[in-house]
Amino acid sequence: MSVSGIGTSCTYLYDATTGKLSTKDGTKNNFVDYFNGDSSEETLEDLNGFDKNNKYELQELFWLFRDGYIGKNVQKDDSGKYEITAEIEDTVTSNFYINGTKVFTAYRPVTYTDKEIKMFSDLHQPYRTHTSKAYDPTDNSINIAVGDVFDLGNGYRITVKNDCMDGEGYGRSKEDDEKMEQLRYGMNALMRFADQQCFSSLISEECTPMVLEMLHEMGVDTSREFIINGTKCCLRDGRIREVGNKYVVPSSIYQKALKRYEEELYRPLTDEKNIKHA
Structure with missing residues (x-):
């Protein structure tokens, strides 16, 4: 047999x-x-x-x-x-x-092993990407890395720290501060998603428009597949998702468990x- x-x-x-x-x-x-x-x-x-x-x-x-x-x-x-x-x-x-x-x-x-569960559930672990890469139109890709600084042009700045997004410029107005905080949260979620550290759903529906605007400012065309920190992404039902991922957890972790x-x-x-x- x-x-x-x-x-x-x-x-x-x-x-x-x-x-x-x-x-x-x-x-x-x-x-x-x-x-x-x-x-x-x-x-x-x-x-x-x-x-x-x-x-x-x-x-x-x-x-x-x-x-x-x-x-x-x-x-x-x-x-x-x-x-x-x-x-x-x-x-x-x-x-x-x-x-x-x-x-x-x-x-x-x-x-999943306890280590794998920690890998996609610990939102305080260090980011993985430390090499910045400017937008590459050949594959619609970019790297957001530890040390990158984004000047929003309105007195606010976001700096990619080792394990968080640090915001500067607060105090202008309550409304602007709230928008800045929402963007900071969304960029942190994007970074962790792109670094295969969390579910794509962490990028909330409320944060997504601001995150997409940031990506557009960097040159990324989100109307088609795009790559952030090596993770292939797409927009599906208005939300950022990993291309081909049907498993909820980051595909790199899922594939190891599957093997x-x-x-x-x-x-x-x-x-x-x-x-x-x-």
């Missing part, structure tokens, strides 16, 4: 009366034995964490199917069974089909660590 992994697609027959699987040609199959509770130590050597996830998700699928939440119009074959296909799309996504019709998609979360999870899933089920974490 080939090792399960990304891109694997396997088809079985499901007997709703017994709740068990079988192969289409009646041959022995290690995953079928594992799902039906007939596995042995030798069986587990050929299975891995992807198989463990598939077993759990198929159980969930069959529960939803039996209770009529999915596949209401799906018919049994002549033997009274249903054809089930499990397709592993990527490390955290699997698709399931009944008689060729897609009925269920399972999404699995990755887990670690994938390595665990490829370990055989006889590996105690895999059994514990998959």
Whole structure:
């Protein structure tokens, strides 16, 4: 039996009366034995964490199917069974089909270490970018770095300190001071987002117009993809987002956690660590 992994697609027959699987040609199959509770130590050597996830998700699928939440119009074959296909799309996504019709998609979360959680939740940690870079029109990029000073031209200035945005020029008027404080907060959020230290949602809706105006002053064209401190950004629904990021957390942190999870899933089920974490 080939090792399960990304891109694997396997088809079985499901007997709703017994709740068990079988192969289409009646041959022995290690995953079928594992799902039906007939596995042995030798069986587990050929299975891995992807198989463990598939077993759990198929159980969930069959529960939803039996209770009529999915596949209401799906018919049994002549033997009274249903054809089930499990397709592993990527490390955290699997698709399931009944008689060729897609009925269920399972999404699995990755887990983060305490250090990784601190990396995207500690808003007092030092910024990462220390090399300033002027606007480059070839890739619509710029670096905002520790030590940069932005003179707003109205008596206010923002200086990028080691771990915060420092504002100067307060005291002109309450309204102007409040705008300056909002911009300072927004620039800090932008810096941490661009340095892969926090969620893009930290750049609040209220701060976004002022941050965009600052970027435009620097030459950045935010009507298309732009790069801040190496992070590819775009505007989506009026908010600054990381291009291609569907995971909320910064992509650099997510990818490390994803790779670690994938390595665990490829370990055989006889590996105690895999059994514990998959």
